[in-house]
Structure formats: C-alpha cells, structure tokens
Amino acid sequence: MKINLLLRSARKHINGWTIASVIGAVVVLLPIFYVLSGLFRSPNENWSNVKQFLLVDYILGSAKLVLFTSFFAGIIGVLLAWLIVCYKFPLRNFYRWALVLPLAIPPYIAAYTYSSMTGYTGIIQSTLRNRFDIVLPPGTIEIMSDRGAIFVLTLFLFPYIFMLTRVFLESQSASFIENARLLGHKPLSVLFRVILPLARPAIIAGIMLVIFEVLGDYGVANYFGVQTVSTAIFQTWFGMYDVQSAMKLAAWLMLGVISLFILERLLRRNRRYGSTTRRSNLLKPQPLKGIAAWGATIFCTVIFVLAFLAPILQLLAWSIRYGSTVLRADFIDLIVNTLKGATIGTAIILLIALLAARAARMFDSPFMQALTRLLSAGYSIPGAIVAIGVLAVFIALDDWLAPLYQVMGKEAGALVLSLSLVMLITGYVIRFMATGYSALEAGYEKLPRAYSEVSRTLGRSSFATFLRVELPLIKGALLSGFVLTFVEIIKELPLTLLLRPFNYNTLSTRAYQYATDERVFDAALPSLLLILIGLVSVLFILKSERK
Known part of the structure; x- marks a missing residue:
C-alpha cells in the first residue's frame, strides 16, 4: 500500500515541467560540484609552490x-x-x-x-x-x-x-x-x-x-x-x-563563499524582525533646517x-x-558579439527559469523549493569559479566525445566544445540563472492561483492554461527578467575573459584590454556604451520599486 502511495505521489509530481527543472539544476550544479571536487585531488608541483609561498598573501588580499x-x-x-x-x-x-x-x-x-x-x-x-x-x-x-x-x-x-x-x-x-x-x-x-x-x-x-x-x-x-x-x-x-591548480584555488574560494552563507544563517538563527503591530503607516520624514x-x-x-x-x-x-580612433571595422563585431552572446544566454536562462517557476507553482513541495533554490546558486558564486567548473566539465566532455570527433574527421585530442561559444553561454546560464528566475518567481507570486484552477476546471490542459492564461499575465515579469539578465551578461568580465572562444571579444573584454594596455582614452567609448546599457537595468529596478 505504501509503495502504491509513493508511486502515485511520484506520478503526480513528475512531469515535463519538473523533469526540465531537474535538468536545469543539474546543468547549474555539475560544474560547481566539479570545482569542489578539486579539494580532494592530489596536488601537483605548482600547487605546492602556490600554497607555500603565495596562498596566504592571496587570502589576506581578498x-x-x-x-x-x-x-x-x-x-x-x-x-x-x-x-x-x-x-x-x-x-x-x-x-x-x-x-x-x-x-x-x-x-x-x-x-x-x-x-x-x-x-x-x-x-x-x-x-x-x-x-x-x-x-x-x-x-x-x-x-x-x-x-x-x-x-x-x-x-x-x-x-x-x-x-x-x-x-x-x-x-x-x-x-x-x-x-x-x-x-x-x-x-x-x-x-x-x-x-x-x-x-x-x-x-x-x-x-x-x-x-x-x-x-x-x-x-x-x-x-x-x-x-x-x-x-x-x-x-x-x-x-x-595550470588548470588543476586554478581549480584548487577556485575550490578554496568557493569554500569561503559557502562558509559566509553558513555564518550569515547562524547569525540570524532564532531571530525575528517582524512588526508586532498591524499598523503599516509610512514614515513621515521630518524637515531639516539651516x-x-x-x-x-x-x-x-x-x-x-x-x-x-x-x-x-x-x-x-x-x-x-x-x-x-576605435570606430574601426571590428567595432561592429564587438557589438554583434556582445548582443549575440547576451541574447542567446538570456533566452536559455528565461526558458529554464520559466519551466522551473511553473513547476514550483504547480507543485508546492519541499523538493521543488530546494530545486529552485539550487537553480539560483550560481549568482552568489564568483565568475572565476563558475568558469573553472565549466571549463573542466567541457574538457571532460571533449575527452568522452573524442571517438565521435575522429569519425567526423577531427584530429585525435581535438577540443571542439571547449573552444566554442557553447561553453561561454553555459557559463552565463549558470552564473545568471538567479536573475531570470527571481523575476519570474515574483511574477507568479502576484498571479492568483484561482485563474489557473478555473482554466483547468473548464477543461483546458496544463499547457493550454499556461499559454492562454498564465503567460499573458506574467509577460511583465518576463520582460523584466529579460532586461535584467541581458544587462548582467553584457557587463560580466571575469567569466567572459576565461571562457570566450579564441579571438572572440565583447565590449567588456575590449574595454578592459584597452585599459590594461594603457589605452585608457580608447576604452572610453565601449565603456560608455556598457554604462548606458547598465542604466536600462537600473531604471527597470527603480520602475519595479515604484510599482
């Protein structure tokens, strides 16, 4: 009897929405766990030197x-x-x-x-x-x-x-x-x-x-x-x-981030900050004089x-x-590369986030809550850590797919996925999933459940209810999530520097290269474009706050 109840519960909660959410969580978490596994791998000679002579300075500097x-x-x-x-x-x-x-x-x-x-x-x-x-x-x-x-x-x-x-x-x-x-x-x-x-x-x-x-x-x-x-x-x-030593450094940095999370939770343990009164009058500011x-x-x-x-x-x-001086032929390529990577990454992020938010809406269970929180884990992890994990996973994928590459005419040991735009897009998805999901989660929280329930009562399928009822009502949240995620991707520097394909530059990487080459004046124009794009994100935040 208990087995039958468990099977019914599993059938009730497992469908296309939850499966897609689980796949998204795996994509986000696999590189992160791969980085953490670096703590348990045997060190090489470079790591011994870094640990003995440099690690303390790095930690103290941070x-x-x-x-x-x-x-x-x-x-x-x-x-x-x-x-x-x-x-x-x-x-x-x-x-x-x-x-x-x-x-x-x-x-x-x-x-x-x-x-x-x-x-x-x-x-x-x-x-x-x-x-x-x-x-x-x-x-x-x-x-x-x-x-x-x-x-x-x-x-x-x-x-x-x-x-x-x-x-x-x-x-x-x-x-x-x-x-x-x-x-x-x-x-x-x-x-x-x-x-x-x-x-x-x-x-x-x-x-x-x-x-x-x-x-x-x-x-x-x-x-x-x-x-x-x-x-x-x-x-x-x-x-x-030395990618192996870089992964060990990333693992130690990630361990520090996790420790900060735990410390913050312990500091707030058993503390409540809610009001004891139902009054919610806004504070009237006092005028200052002189x-x-x-x-x-x-x-x-x-x-x-x-x-x-x-x-x-x-x-x-x-x-x-x-x-x-910087308005050369490749400046258009910079803009195209920037917009292309950000658009593809944002589209994939919103697709996964939409599936996860809908699954959490349909099945309000501890499992779905934990799953959606895991999807948002990448935002609190530095871009360099995400990049290390993604690179390690893609190199492993290339090794696994090596026989297929040889059939396709590639040389033995060729790196295909590890030198492609796919790797950079994957890094964007992991790093900024939280931005898209938070916007859609807020949109669903404002949507009364009665609308979806009435649609199902009238005989609409789950997918038809989503298309005809829910999607039109959360389009504002979808637009906000798109804008905020798009702008965050465009401004990202460390992850783009580490994972970009060869000779693939964006506005952020070119501005930084100009600056490090002491061509600060040339860096001004791409930097100004980045800031103008960033202002769009800030204005959306202010608009949402007013609402």
Whole structure:
C-alpha cells in the first residue's frame, strides 16, 4: 500500500515541467560540484609552490578588500538611507533614486577612469597646476594601490546596501521610529538604537551582496595590482597554464563563499524582525533646517558626484575626443558579439527559469523549493569559479566525445566544445540563472492561483492554461527578467575573459584590454556604451520599486 502511495505521489509530481527543472539544476550544479571536487585531488608541483609561498598573501588580499569595502560601503549606504527615509532636505527626492545609478557603472571601468583622472597628467592634477599653480607631492591622490581598490569598490557597490536598507525602512511600520522620537530620543540615538537593529536583515543582505561582488572581482584588483584569490586564479591559469591548480584555488574560494552563507544563517538563527503591530503607516520624514539641511544635501551630492557624475563626464569627454580612433571595422563585431552572446544566454536562462517557476507553482513541495533554490546558486558564486567548473566539465566532455570527433574527421585530442561559444553561454546560464528566475518567481507570486484552477476546471490542459492564461499575465515579469539578465551578461568580465572562444571579444573584454594596455582614452567609448546599457537595468529596478 505504501509503495502504491509513493508511486502515485511520484506520478503526480513528475512531469515535463519538473523533469526540465531537474535538468536545469543539474546543468547549474555539475560544474560547481566539479570545482569542489578539486579539494580532494592530489596536488601537483605548482600547487605546492602556490600554497607555500603565495596562498596566504592571496587570502589576506581578498580578506582586506572584503573587510574594508563592506565596512565603508555599509557606513555610506546606511547613512544615506537614514537621511533619505527620515528627513526632508533640498534635492531629497532626486537623490532618492539618483543614488542607485552607480550600479550601472562596472567597477573595473571606474577603476581605470579614476586612475587616469587622479594621475599626474589627469584632469585633477593638471587643473591644479595650470589654473591654480598648485603642485601636489608625488603620490598624493594617485590610487594605484589596495587603498584605491577599496575606494573604487566602496563607491560603486554601496548602492546595494543603500537600496535594500531604504526600501526596508520605507516599507516597515513607522511606529518604532515615531515612538522613539516621542520618547525624546535624538536623531543619532534613533539611528543606533532603533534603525540599525530594525534594518539589520536588509543591511546584512546588502553587505553580503557587496562581499560576493568583491570576492568575484577581477578587473579592479588586477588593474590596481592587488593580490586576491580571483586574480590568482587568472595568473595560475594563464601564467602557469595550470588548470588543476586554478581549480584548487577556485575550490578554496568557493569554500569561503559557502562558509559566509553558513555564518550569515547562524547569525540570524532564532531571530525575528517582524512588526508586532498591524499598523503599516509610512514614515513621515521630518524637515531639516539651516546647516543640517544643507549638510545632508552636500553629503548626498559629494557621493553622487564621486560615484556617478564625475566618471560619466570624464568618459563622455574622452569618447567625444578620442572615440573616432576605435570606430574601426571590428567595432561592429564587438557589438554583434556582445548582443549575440547576451541574447542567446538570456533566452536559455528565461526558458529554464520559466519551466522551473511553473513547476514550483504547480507543485508546492519541499523538493521543488530546494530545486529552485539550487537553480539560483550560481549568482552568489564568483565568475572565476563558475568558469573553472565549466571549463573542466567541457574538457571532460571533449575527452568522452573524442571517438565521435575522429569519425567526423577531427584530429585525435581535438577540443571542439571547449573552444566554442557553447561553453561561454553555459557559463552565463549558470552564473545568471538567479536573475531570470527571481523575476519570474515574483511574477507568479502576484498571479492568483484561482485563474489557473478555473482554466483547468473548464477543461483546458496544463499547457493550454499556461499559454492562454498564465503567460499573458506574467509577460511583465518576463520582460523584466529579460532586461535584467541581458544587462548582467553584457557587463560580466571575469567569466567572459576565461571562457570566450579564441579571438572572440565583447565590449567588456575590449574595454578592459584597452585599459590594461594603457589605452585608457580608447576604452572610453565601449565603456560608455556598457554604462548606458547598465542604466536600462537600473531604471527597470527603480520602475519595479515604484510599482
């Protein structure tokens, strides 16, 4: 009897939707598990040298960037959210959305832009010398160091913390802050005794996003000469041509990411942050006057100028002056390659995400919940780790398919899949599945189940219900998922650098190559195009928030 019940339950939950979801989860998880298996493989001579002489420096470099960037980004993000939510001051409504715009600028683009701006021949020092006859001592404001990396990463990652904290505070009951004010607490007392404890989940979530971005960063750290685990993966792979040692480094980095996940869950264990009242009135910001009001405006303005306006204006000036030098015949190929890879990757991601979201909708079970969470695992894993895992799996596939290649006329040991666009697209799918799935999951959450149930009651099949009822109602979520995923793929640098086919360049890889070749002016135009595309993503985020 029990066996029959299990079989019926299995038949009920196993269909085309769940099978497709399981296949998608396997595609996402196989390279990740392959990387983790590197921890248990016997080391080679290169790994022994890396472990003995370099590994400690790599770990300390990553830890330094993570600690200082998350600390300073947390301070800036929380202070800005506190000012915007709790007080009225000049330009408050503008900065409420404008302070999210730095997310459109990839940090590696900001790195070489600021490096050139603050250099001896940059606009800052040359203006001081030529117009004000002020000569700064060498190295006064040049940022080619670990301090410069922390400065850039802080400025262009703090919006994660700002946005999540602001939305959390605006959406929660205002009674906590209002009661604190009625009890005579001063603004700083309200900040430290009410707002920080109340917004702790949002602050931690934002800090975790910042940490994952820093751990996965390659462009900023490499350009500023900071030794991190991510840069070590590239150096081991391309410098020593040792994929096995690079995989071991990736496995250790991934182990650190998993440890951070576990630590964050333990810190929040048995803690509740829900409101004890049903009141959900929005907080009424208090007007600031005099010096306080202008001080808040100046603080927001300085951050906005440093994190968005200054680099944008500098890139625009360079593009106007030097853009013609990069408008060659292959520039069109750059745009085509960028759009082609992003379009194919986004289409596959949304297809798998749509199947998984529909399966989770149909079968609300612990198994489906776990499956959908596994599909989203790749977003929290640095691109270098995903690239290592994908490359290892594809090399194994080429070895397995070697007899078939020989039948097709290929040479023995030929690498077909490992040198194709398919490998890069697979990396995109694994890395950014969470972006597409989150959008579709949110769309299904807003769709009442009664619509689908009525359609089935009227005799429509599951597939017909999906086409005629559900798909038209979630098309907004589908469009949002497409735009957000498309933009994330276009901006991705480490994974594209590692997995791209030979002679295959995109806007991001070409901009980075120009910068590393000291052709910063030539990098301005492709960088500006990337930022304009990134602005589309940020505007979609702001539009969704308003809704």
